[in-house]
Amino acid sequence: TQLLEQSPQFLSIQEGENLTVYCNSSSVFSSLQWYRQEPGEGPVLLVTVVTGGEVKKLKRLTFQFGDARKDSSLHITAAQPGDTGLYLCAGLIQGAQKLVFGQGTRLTINP
Amino acid sequence: DAGITQSPRHKVTETGTPVTLRCHQTENHRYMYWYRQDPGHGLRLIHYSYGVKDTDKGEVSDGYSVSRSKTEDFLLTLESATSSQTSVYFCAISEYGTASGANVLTFGAGSRLTVL
Numbered sequence: 001t002q003l004l005e006q007s008p009q010f011l012s013i014q015e016g017e018n019l020t021v022y023c024n025s026s027s028v029f030s031s032l033q034w035y036r037q038e039p040g041e042g043p044v045l046l047v048t049v050v051t052g053g054e055v056k057k058l059k060r061l062t063f064q065f066g067d068a069r070k071d072s073s074l075h076i077t078a079a080q081p082g083d084t085g086l087y088l089c090a091g092l093i094q095g096a097q098k099l100v101f102g103q104g105t106r107l108t109i110n111p
Numbered sequence: 112d113a114g115i116t117q118s119p120r121h122k123v124t125e126t127g128t129p130v131t132l133r134c135h136q137t138e139n140h141r142y143m144y145w146y147r148q149d150p151g152h153g154l155r156l157i158h159y160s161y162g163v164k165d166t167d168k169g170e171v172s173d174g175y176s177v178s179r180s181k182t183e184d185f186l187l188t189l190e191s192a193t194s195s196q197t198s199v200y201f202c203a204i205s206e207y208g209t210a211s212g213a214n215v216l217t218f219g220a221g222s223r224l225t226v227l
Contacts, residue, residue, distance in 0.1 A: 009151075033215065042201050042218025043154070088153060092214060099214060101153040 003027055004091055006102035014110050015081060021074045021105045023089035030092045032065055032072045037086040037104075069094070079109045114138050117202050117219040125227050130189040132222045134202030136182075142205045143185040144169075144216065145177060147198040154201065160185055161208060192226045199223050 005024045013019055023032070031050045035043035047056050049065035049072060056063045060083075062075040072091075076083055089102045114137035124130050134143060144159040146169075156169030158177040166177050174196060176188045189196055200223075203216040 004153075006153075035216075040220065042203070042220050043216075044218070045215055048215060090154075090216075099156075099216075101155070103151055103153040 003093070003100045004089060004102035006087075006089060006105050008105060009103060010106050012108040012110065013079060016078055019076050019079055019107070021076075021087055021107070022071065023073070023091075023102050024071045025091060026070065027091070028069050028094045030069075030094045032069075032092070033090045034063055034072070034074055035088040035090065037088060038084075043086075043088055076107075079107075081109045081111050083107060084109050115202060115204055115217060115219045117200075117222045119222060120220065121223045123225045123227065124192055126193055127191050130192050130224065130226075132187045132200055132202075132224070134185045134187070134219060136185075136204050138204055138206075138217070139182060140204040140206050140217075141182075142208050142214075143179065144203040144205075145175070145185065145187045146201045146203060147171065147196075148201060148221070149198050157187065157200075189224075192224075194226050197224060197226045 007022050031048055033048045034046045036046055037043040047063045052067045052069045054065045060077045064073050087105045090099055092099050116135045118133045142161055145157040146154040148154050155171045157171055157175050158169055160166045160179040178186045199221045201221050202219040205214050205216050207214055
């Protein structure tokens with residue numbers, strides 16, 4: 001059983017399109033992180049969200065933490081081939097002090 | 112790079128043989144972690160360390176042991192490798208533990224292990 005469900009698991013779109021990746025759980029998180037991983041490398045942190053309803057922007061990437069702190073989304077505007085990679089969400093379970101990862105979303109942006 | 116090195120980067124071994132993976136950091140971070148990454152499962156924690164000689168189990172610790180004799184080194188050992196342990200193994204470090212809420216991980220480049 002996956003504590004953090006990411007969807008979709010695979011996404012292939014054309015350059016210039018918009019997309020949203022979701023990270024959902026029935027657990028409440030103290031914080032939630034998003035990482036991006038490229039082939040042959042380890043994940044690299046993109047952002048951490050802490051407050052329910054929080055929105056953070058990183059250039060064309062917008063991250064949102066749900067009001068109840070059980071879910072998060074990553075929205076990419078005008079996707080570029082350089083956005084291609086595996087996106088992972090990771091949540092710090094409130095009370096359990098345990099960091100759990102979603103299965104990942106493999107994103108391919110076609111030129 | 113954040114100063115975290117994994118070795119070997121690739122290894123092919125046979126069932127039943129012992130394997131040790133090494134993680135070396137130059138950041139002097141207190142916390143070190145070993146994860147495995149498999150398709151459809153994301154990253155799963157094997158073991159972690161919160162100081163020299165202080166280690167604890169993660170969610171998939173069966174068949175694995177760890178040791179940390181120095182701040183900079185964290186070793187993962189498979190005493191008798193099985194095909195189910197074929198995976199990509201990632202070491203990670205963090206300055207703070209999960210209790211702080213500021214637990215941000217920096218990962219190594221990974222070690223790909225194939226057990227035949």
